[in-house]
Each structure stands twice: as C-alpha cells, then as structure tokens.
Amino acid sequence: MSEHIAERPAIVIDGLHKSFGNLRVLRGVDLEVADHEVICLIGASGSGKSTLLRCVNLLEPIDAGRIVVEGEEITARGVDVDAIRRHIGIVFQSFNLFPHMTVLRNITLAPIKVEGTPASRAEAEARELLDRFGLAEKADEYPDRLSGGQQQRVAIMRALAMKPDIMLLDEVTSALDPELVAEVLDVIRELAVAGMTMLIATHEMGFARDIATRVCFLDDGVIAEQGPPERIFGDPEHERTRQFLARIVAAGRM
C-alpha cells in the first residue's frame, strides 16, 4: 500500500497498551493508516479489536503509547477531546441510537449542538443522507420502530452527519440477523468506494476480503500479522492466523 501513503498518515498508533484491571487487552499495538485506507481488524473475541477502536475515539483512556490522528497527538495531555471526536466517527455493535428521538433528530443532534449548524440546514443534510441510503421515509420514525439493519444504517448516518475524516466500525453487523447484514455492509462498501478512511473490526471474513485494503490479525493484544487480504486469507504466514482462519472456515463463516 506504500503508493497510497501520503506524507502524513491519517492515523498512527504507537506502542499502545491498555489493561482492564489485571486483564491486559492491548500489549503494544503499532499501526499506521493512510488516508482512504480501509483496514479490517480480525481476530477472536477478546483479542482487543473493540478496545483498539474505542481507544482511537478516546472512549477508553490508554495506559501507554500514543495515538496520532492527522498529525495531532490525541493521547497527549490537555487535548480537547470533544474537538477530536468531531473528526472521528464511531459506530457500535449495538447501534446505541437515542430512543427518545426520531431518526431525523438522532442524525441532526450533533451537527446542531456541537457544530452550531442551523437546524434547517442540518435537517436538509440529514434528509439527503437518508435519501442516499434509502431510508428517506423513516425520517420521522422512532428507532424502536425500525429493524436492526435500518437502525444500524441510521447509526452510520448519525456518525456521517458530522462529516468525519475517519470512521471506526465496531462489529457493526454482529448484532444483526443474517438477512439484515447485507444492507449494512452495502452502506460501508459505498463509503469505501467514496474514499472514506476506515478502521473496521469485523467477523465477516468475506466482506473483509472484498473491501479491505489491508487486513490486520489481532492476537493476544498485538497485531500478529498484517497484509493485503489476498495474502492474509490465501497464504497466512503465522501459525496463529492459520488456526484462527481454519476455525472460521469450520464454523461456516467464510
């Protein structure tokens, strides 16, 4: 991917350590992400994929190491956390839509309250997003009235409404029934085509193979192996990667 790497990488993660009590989840993660790259993080449950994403969005304080986004060290002391989060969108496994607001309000809340966008413009932009992703007629529904796939698409739009430079997707299809997965993956695929820089934790190996510019295999709190999807899925170097992929194949997930 070296030909894509600009002078300044979108994200640099350097020696990242994170523990929860005695549980050492991340034990020295190093990763560089170029603009427009789509990185898929794969690995067993508990290998630290979600924690890594939450650290990049400063939802978890880190123990050691540093994270630099667009040239700014976001893990430094005294940074404006809220300002940094505006440029980094995150979508969660469990959607986390605001149940007391309509779909439209869910999407316009942050632009209006954080960016100070006039309500009329925020709404117009939100309707444009809803239209683009085929949910225009759901604008005035409450989240509880939507299917899981629709809720997750709204959650993605809610993050997009802040016009982030980077999107973090944390197993966004894991809570969905199988037949609802495709509609969400299609949205992500469209973002990838549009050039969005993305860090995606996923169990959807077929999807990762399709969409990723690079696949990182997390094991035991470090990136054990990384490379283009053809190589990781076709000819993995490490024994642990092979074992993990064999289990995935055995489980019929690939």
Added chain:
Amino acid sequence: MKVAGGVPGLGSSRGVPGVDPEQPLPPPGNRRSRILSVGEPGARSVWVAVASTLVFFGVAAVLIVRSPGWASIKATFFDREVFADSLPKIVGQFSTNVFIFLVAEAFVLIVALVLAVLRSLSGPVFAPLRLLAIGYTDLFRGIPTILVISLLGFGMPALQLQGFPKSEIFWAIVALVLVYSAYVAEVYRAGIESVHPSQTAAARSLGLSRLQSMRHVVLPQAVRRVIPPLLNDFIGLQKDSALVAFLGVIEGLQQANIISQATFDFTPYVSLAIVYLVITIPQTRFVDWLVERDRRQRQGGTQL
C-alpha cells in the same frame, strides 16, 4: 400502576427472520388480550363478579351499620349538615395548600435535578460536589418533615434577619423543598443510572460535551422513566402541605380543626380527606395516561 412503558426494550425491534427488513415490524399483538384470553370475560363471569362484589360490600355495610357504636360514629363523623357547612370553607382554605405545594413542586423539580446531576458527576475534581450532594440527601431525608417545618417556620422568623421574609408560609415552602428535593434527587439519580452507559458513549463519540450528553441524551430518557415514582413523591408532598397547620397557618387542616372544635364534630376531617382524594387520584390516572402515550409514540400502536 403501569410502569412498563418507561423502560424501552433494548433492541426490542430486532429483525425477525422471514420479515422484509424494509417493512416496519408488525405489532406483536395485544399482550393484554393474550394474557387474559384464558378468562375472556363472558356475560356469565361479569355477572358473577358483580354479584360477589355486591354481596361482599353489602355484608360489610350491614355489619358496620348494625354495630353498637354506629349511631354515635355517624353523628360525629358523617353529619350531613356539618359536611355541607364545612366543605366550602375547607375548600376555600385548601387553596393555601394548593399554593404551597405548587410552588414547592416547581422548586423541588429544579433543586433535585441539580443535586442528582452533581451526584452523578464522575472524576476526582468533583468529589467535593458529590460529597455535598450526598450529605444533603442524608441530612434532609433523615429528619422528620414536621421537624424541618417547625425548625424553619418558628426559627427563621424569630432570628429577625434583615431581608429575610417572616411569613410562615414562605418558610414552610422552603422546608418542604429542602426535604422533598432530597427524595426526588434520589429518584432522578436512579433514572440517570438506569440509562445505559452506551448512550453516553454514543453521545460523547459524536463530540457532545459531558453536559450536552447529560442534557440531550441521558436526562430526557431518565426523566421519562421516573415519572411514576416522581408522582409518588409529589403526592406525598401535597399531603404533607397539611403539616403547615402546625405553624398556625390557616390552611385546609387548620380550617377543619377550627370547625371541628366549634361543632364538637369530626365530619370536617372527612370533608378534608375527600378534598385530598379528589385532587390526588386524577393525577395518578393522568400520569398513567402520559406514560402510555409516550410509550405508544416511540413504539407505535402496540398495546400492553
């Protein structure tokens, strides 16, 4: 009381296999009808219910009316003339209670909210504020309301402080606000803590500040969930407005005292009790309706 509407089912509208994901989910049926369908009240069971109720209360009424002391009880508690005479006067003075509890409720809503938010602040910097909020709650929840009212109502005017009102009603309202804010703060706090941390995470991840997340995401959900217990405390406050009588303020209870002492009859107390019921029962129904309407709005026409 139906509380169910306050707690949205987490992920309740997950897709169901075989359902077109583009379509809204069909309402999962009328749950009440499913629960009751076993004993769907036919004409026969309705009549049995009516008959057994009539028999039960009929027997109870006969037993009471034929008891040896009934005649004197009827004369001292249920005197038609005293009732007709006392009710307008009591209702007139009851307006003082209404004034007291309406003003107190407005302040309780605000003071309690501030206390609850202070107490839910995380981070070592806010430790003194948290401690203050906890100390406040411990103090005013631990002292009988009548003592707080007496201490403030008799004590503060006697201090003759410059610029402080001497009105007993003013200090009674202050006392009620102090005591009930401690209770209501705990109700709010329970509501705040019942909102899943992932909601805050989602709000913060969008760039909303701690305060904005609280204001726009956590509190609206928390308050909706605690409306029924909030009403409990408000009805308690409304009834405790009668304690102001101890300061010598002529309100509903004091008026009943006066009439009772003049007529040697307890009927005025029954009149006052009826006045209280007339204002409290509709509130409960109103809140039930409010909670149900909110739930319906968010989840569609499903009935519970």
